[in-house]
Amino acid sequence: MKKIIRISVLIGFLALVVYTVYYLYQKNQEEPLKYEIQQAFITNIIKQTVATGSVVPRKEIEIKPKISGIVEKLYVLPGDKVKKGDLIAKVRVIPNMVNLNEAESRVKRAEISLKEAELEFNRKKKLYEQKVIAAAEYQVIDLKYQNATAELKTAQDNLQLIKEGVTKDAGKITNTLVRSTIDGMVLQVPIEEGNSIIESNNFNDGTTIATVANMNEMIFKGKIDESEVGKLSEGMNLIMHIGAIENKTFEAVLEYISPKGEKENGAMQFEIKAAVQLQDSLFIRAGYSANADIVLSRKDSVLVIPESLMIFEDGKQFVEVEKSKQKFEKVEIKTGLSDGINIEILSGITTDDKLKGKVKS
Numbered sequence: 001m002k003k004i005i006r007i008s009v010l011i012g013f014l015a016l017v018v019y020t021v022y023y024l025y026q027k028n029q030e031e032p033l034k035y036e037i038q039q040a041f042i043t044n045i046i047k048q049t050v051a052t053g054s055v056v057p058r059k060e061i062e063i064k065p066k067i068s069g070i071v072e073k074l075y076v077l078p079g080d081k082v083k084k085g086d087l088i089a090k091v092r093v094i095p096n097m098v099n100l101n102e103a104e105s106r107v108k109r110a111e112i113s114l115k116e117a118e119l120e121f122n123r124k125k126k127l128y129e130q131k132v133i134a135a136a137e138y139q140v141i142d143l144k145y146q147n148a149t150a151e152l153k154t155a156q157d158n159l160q161l162i163k164e165g166v167t168k169d170a171g172k173i174t175n176t177l178v179r180s181t182i183d184g185m186v187l188q189v190p191i192e193e194g195n196s197i198i199e200s201n202n203f204n205d206g207t208t209i210a211t212v213a214n215m216n217e218m219i220f221k222g223k224i225d226e227s228e229v230g231k232l233s234e235g236m237n238l239i240m241h242i243g244a245i246e247n248k249t250f251e252a253v254l255e256y257i258s259p260k261g262e263k264e265n266g267a268m269q270f271e272i273k274a275a276v277q278l279q280d281s282l283f284i285r286a287g288y289s290a291n292a293d294i295v296l297s298r299k300d301s302v303l304v305i306p307e308s309l310m311i312f313e314d315g316k317q318f319v320e321v322e323k324s325k326q327k328f329e330k331v332e333i334k335t336g337l338s339d340g341i342n343i344e345i346l347s348g349i350t351t352d353d354k355l356k357g358k359v360k361s
Contacts, residue, residue, distance in 0.1 A: 034326060036357035038309060044300045045337045045344050048239075048293040049231065051272055053222020055242065055288045057213035058275075060187070064206035065178050068199045069093040071191055076210060078189055082180045089178040089209050091197065107159050110152035117141075117148035184214040187286055218276045218284055220252050220292050226268040231296050232257055238274050239293040245282060252276045252292065297337060304342040309355050310335075319349060320356035328356045 072092040076082060121141050128138040188211040191197065200206030220240055224232070238252040256273035263269070274292065278284065310333075311318040317335055320328035333348030349355070 034360045035328070036360055037322065037354045038306065038357040039354060040303050040305045040345055040349055040351050042301055042351070043304055043342065045298065045302055045304060045339050045342060046293075046295055047297045047337055047339050048295050049224065049228045051220075051222040051224040051238075051292045051294060053220055053272075053290060053292065055218050055240075055276060055284055055286070055290050056221050057184075057187075057215055057286050058217045058219045059182065059184070060211060060213040060286070061182050061184075062208045063088050063178060063180060063210045063212060064200035064208055065089075065091055065197050066199055067091055067093060067176060068197060069176070071193050071195050071197055071209070074189060074191075074193050074209075076186045076189060078186050080186045081184070082186060082212060083183050084180055086180045087177060088180055091176045091178060093176060094196075104159060106155040107152070110148070110155040114145075114148040114152045117145045121145040178209055180210075180212050182212055182214065184212045187211045187213050213286060215284075215286070216278070218278060218286075219255075220272075220274040220276055220290060222272055222274075222290070222292055223264070223269040224272055224294075226261055226270065229257065229261075229270045232272070232294060237295045239295065240274075240276065240290050241293075242284065242288050242290045244285070244288050248279075248282065250276055250279065254294065299337050299344060302336070303345045303351065305345055305349075305355065307338060307341065307343045309357065310343070321349065322354040322356065 069091040071089055073090040075087040075089060082088070121144070124133060124138055124141045127133045128135070188208075190208055190211075195207075197207035197209065198204055220238065232254065234254055234257065236254040238254060240250040240252050242248070242250065252274035254272060254274045256271075258271040261268040261270045276284070305319065309319050311320065311330065317333050318330040319333055321331045323329045331348055331353075334346040336344035336346050338344070
């Protein structure tokens with residue numbers, strides 16, 4: 001029995017030795033790791049930050065009435081182009097009953113006063129022509145008659161103004177006709193015929209009848225985080241991407257940076273505005289959402305490598321350069337501008353050097 005156990009142990013030991021030798025042999029037969037070779041190349045480096053926002057007209061005007069009433073007629077629809085002075089709407093005045101009663105009473109009083117002044121004027125006129133009264137007495141009654149005539153005219157005009165919003169002598173000048181104050185395109189008509197509207201005055205913003213904007217001058221209005229706003233200055237170039245217009249970019253120039261931020265979602269945001277350079281072949285609608293890449297700095301036609309190739313040791317920067325087939329040596333480099341993907345090479349390597357990349361799969 002002991003002999004059998006010894007033989008079993010010996011066989012197991014021999015099997016383990018054979019497996020170990022086989023494993024080491026297989027290990028030695030594995031090919032060493034191979035690395036992809038990359039080289040420095042010439043391109044443009046653009047360091048930028050991103051702002052989100054929308055494209056809006058620089059000049060957008062809300063057209064409001066100067067008189068309260070009912071919208072009797074609308075002359076425009078959204079999308080219509082208008083010139084300054086073109087009709088937008090016509091308003092029918094709904095008079096205030098208290099003011100209307102007072103105006104009617106004033107007309108009646110003026111008519112009575114004029115009738116009384118006219119009778120006295122005619123009587124005094126005959127006496128003056130007969131040289132019974134002096135010229136001074138006649139002039140007094142003549143002036144009274146003229147004043148009574150003017151008062152009736154004023155009372156009648158006031159009544160017509162309350163009833164219709166315009167007087168006969170006003171001609172084409174009337175508050176009941178609402179006109180565009182600028183050249184542009186109608187963006188919105190938020191009311192309908194028959195709606196009641198309120199006039200614009202010092203105490204009330206009034207009802208917006210239409211919104212008109214100059215679509216030939218657009219701006220990008222966006223927000224940027226406080227961590228980036230200190231890097232911006234007016235005059236910087238922007239590369240704008242509009243979500244609704246694919247595969248197209250627009251250039252813009254930064255012209256405004258808000259001096260005061262507003263807290264949004266726990267972060268301080270600052271408003272910026274930039275003048276957009278429009279393209280004749282593309283129509284940009286007001287309110288398109290957009291992202292703007294703000295160019296902080298730029299270098300054209302410089303030597304670069306992917307940042308992923310760099311090695312950092314003791315505050316220095318290195319890359320591994322191939323000296324013989326798949327044999328690499330670390331070389332110190334000096335770098336410049338980075339865009340987060342590629343980085344400028346100032347010294348250390350050339351386009352001829354072969355650099356160690358990632359392991360080949």
